[in-house]
Amino acid sequence: MARRAGVSISSVSRVLNGRDNTRPATRERVMKAVAELGFVPDGAARALSSRLKHVVGVVFRRPCNTDDGGTDESENLLFGDQINRGIEIAAQRRGFDLLVRSVTIDERTPPDRIMTIAGKCDGLILHDQVLTRSGISAIARTTPVVSLAGRPGTDVANVRSECAANMRELARHLVEDHGYRRLAYIAGHADSPDNIVRSRSFTEQAQALGAEVLTGPAWQGDYSAAGGVEIIRGLISLGATLPRAIACANDQTALGVIYALTEYGLDVPGDVAVTGFDDLPFARHLRPQLTTVRQPIQEIGARAFEVLHAMISADPSSPAEPVGDIVLPTELVRRESCGCPAEPLTPRLWRPIG
Numbered sequence: 001m002a003r004r005a006g007v008s009i010s011s012v013s014r015v016l017n018g019r020d021n022t023r024p025a026t027r028e029r030v031m032k033a034v035a036e037l038g039f040v041p042d043g044a045a046r047a048l049s050s051r052l053k054h055v056v057g058v059v060f061r062r063p064c065n066t067d068d069g070g071t072d073e074s075e076n077l078l079f080g081d082q083i084n085r086g087i088e089i090a091a092q093r094r095g096f097d098l099l100v101r102s103v104t105i106d107e108r109t110p111p112d113r114i115m116t117i118a119g120k121c122d123g124l125i126l127h128d129q130v131l132t133r134s135g136i137s138a139i140a141r142t143t144p145v146v147s148l149a150g151r152p153g154t155d156v157a158n159v160r161s162e163c164a165a166n167m168r169e170l171a172r173h174l175v176e177d178h179g180y181r182r183l184a185y186i187a188g189h190a191d192s193p194d195n196i197v198r199s200r201s202f203t204e205q206a207q208a209l210g211a212e213v214l215t216g217p218a219w220q221g222d223y224s225a226a227g228g229v230e231i232i233r234g235l236i237s238l239g240a241t242l243p244r245a246i247a248c249a250n251d252q253t254a255l256g257v258i259y260a261l262t263e264y265g266l267d268v269p270g271d272v273a274v275t276g277f278d279d280l281p282f283a284r285h286l287r288p289q290l291t292t293v294r295q296p297i298q299e300i301g302a303r304a305f306e307v308l309h310a311m312i313s314a315d316p317s318s319p320a321e322p323v324g325d326i327v328l329p330t331e332l333v334r335r336e337s338c339g340c341p342a343e344p345l346t347p348r349l350w351r352p353i354g
Contacts, residue, residue, distance in 0.1 A: 005033035016095060054096050056308060057117045058087055060127035062102040078280050079250070079297065080127060083148065086301025087125060094309055096122075103130060118143040123308045125301075126150070129191055144311035146304045149194045152325035157311065159304040159326045161295035163194055163277075164201040166332045170247060170275060170293060171205035173332065178339045180244040180273065184214035186231055186257065188223040188249035195223075195249050198277060202247055214243055221253050228256025236264055242272050245338070251276035251283050251292055258286065258337070269339040279333055288336030289343070295330045303328065 002009045007026055014022045015030040060080045088098055101117055114131060115138075118124050123144035126136065133153070139145055140155040152158040174180045185202050188195035203213045218235065221227035228248060235242060248254040254276035258268050268274050268288055276283060279294035303326060334340045 004036065005029040052122050052312065053120070055099055055121045056087070056091055056096050056305065057099045057101065057121035057124045058084055058127075059101050059103065059114060059117065059124065059130045060084070061130060062104060078282070079252070079278055082280070082297040083127070083301040083304075086298030086303075087305045088301075089298070090302040090305035090309075094305075096305075096309070115139055115143075122312045125304050125308060128194065129189060144308055146308045146311070148300060148304055149192070151193055157307045157324060157326070159300055159307060159328070160194065161300060161328045162330050163197040163293075166293045166330045167198045167201040167247075167277075168205040169332050170291075171202045171211075172209065173334065174245045174247070174273065174275070174338060175206055175209040175211045178245070178273065180211065182212045182214075182243045182245075184219055184243040184246045186219050186221045186228060186246060186248045186253050187215070188221060188253070190220065192223070198249055212243075221249060223250050223252060225252045225256035225259070228253040229260045230256075232257055232260035232264075236260075242266075245269075245273035245275070247275045249277060251278040251280045251290060254290055254292070254337070255282070255286070258290075269337055273338045275338050283333075284335070286337070291335045291338035291340065292333050293330050294333050296328050299328060 002012045005012065007029060011022065011026050012030050012033075015027050016034075060083075062080070084098070084100060091098055099117065099121055114124070114126075114135070118139055121143070123146070124139065126145060126147050128147075128149040131139070133151060136145060136147060136150070136156055137153065140153075145155075146157045146159060148158075149160045150156070150158050171183075174183060183206050185199050187199055199215065203215060206213045218240075219231060221231060232242075246257055248257055254274050257274050261268055261272055261274070266272055274290070276290050276292040277295070278297065279292045280297075283290040283292050307326060336342045
């Protein structure tokens with residue numbers, strides 16, 4: 001391979017292992033030789049030489065499917081899929097493969113099951129609340145671990161988005177800019193650190209501005225469209241008076257809330273304003289378009305892999321670098337569902353066919 005490319009063996013190794021310190025011209029020559037020779041890297045040989053498997057494990061929580069038209073949970077994989085895609089892109093650049101496993105939302109996965117996955121990988125990326133903190137710590141004693149939207153610790157790196165500031169800004173926007181005085185927050189998983197921060201920040205800010213915020217068991221969701229549908233159907237069936245605005249823990253929940261409100265003939269935002277969190281692709285295509293807090297979803301996944309790669313690549317004989325809490329910025333995106341005016345449509349020029 002090096003002879004065909006006219007470069008050194010070490011240069012070939014750097015290119016095939018996804019190292020960044022390679023000149024573009026050298027990389028191009030090596031990849032041309034790869035194509036000409038039909039070369040496929042031998043994962044077993046690489047593992048023997050580097051003591052790495054070049055595999056990273058990813059474990060996430062999946063929703064349970066239902067048959068109800070408004071509560072099909074296939075769309076709830078969108079968030080996890082985007083994070084996993086970010087991990088995959090970053091991993092491919094470094095010559096790593098992914099081993100992806102899922103656990104159900106209501107499953108408390110025993111650490112030994114995740115440990116089995118860890119034994120097949122060089123490190124693990126764990127989505128929000130896949131394991132308890134003690135379970136993560138047990139695995140981190142032998143395997144590098146990065147958690148997503150978890151609680152940072154001395155033995156585990158954590159990557160998350162900033163939640164507090166823009167949930168406070170959302171509350172201010174609803175109360176001061178739109179004049180809504182009676183609000184509600186539909187929560188995500190009760191044990192989710194992100195949900196806890198979003199709920200507290202939104203509620204405290206709205207109350208500080210003199211608004212009422214409805215929370216509690218009647219407003220407990222699970223980050224799913226189905227959860228949003230069930231909450232609205234339940235409240236309406238009991239004859240409850242709905243608040244003027246509902247802030248949802250994520251976009252999927254907001255999708256379910258809008259579905260249920262329109263099912264009962266209520267207008268969004270005319271009767272009830274609705275907001276989300278994430279800015280998934282469908283948010284801008286809904287009618288009305290969804291006001292939400294945008295977080296860099298794929299970047300969260302990519303950053304998690306890069307942090308894990310640094311942990312995997314660290315020299316075991318050197319003092320360990322401190323693991324940390326990496327926080328990525330978010331942005332409030334004002335659209336129609338909160339009561340803001342619609343964005344003007346760009347006129348299309350139609351040409352006759354023929």
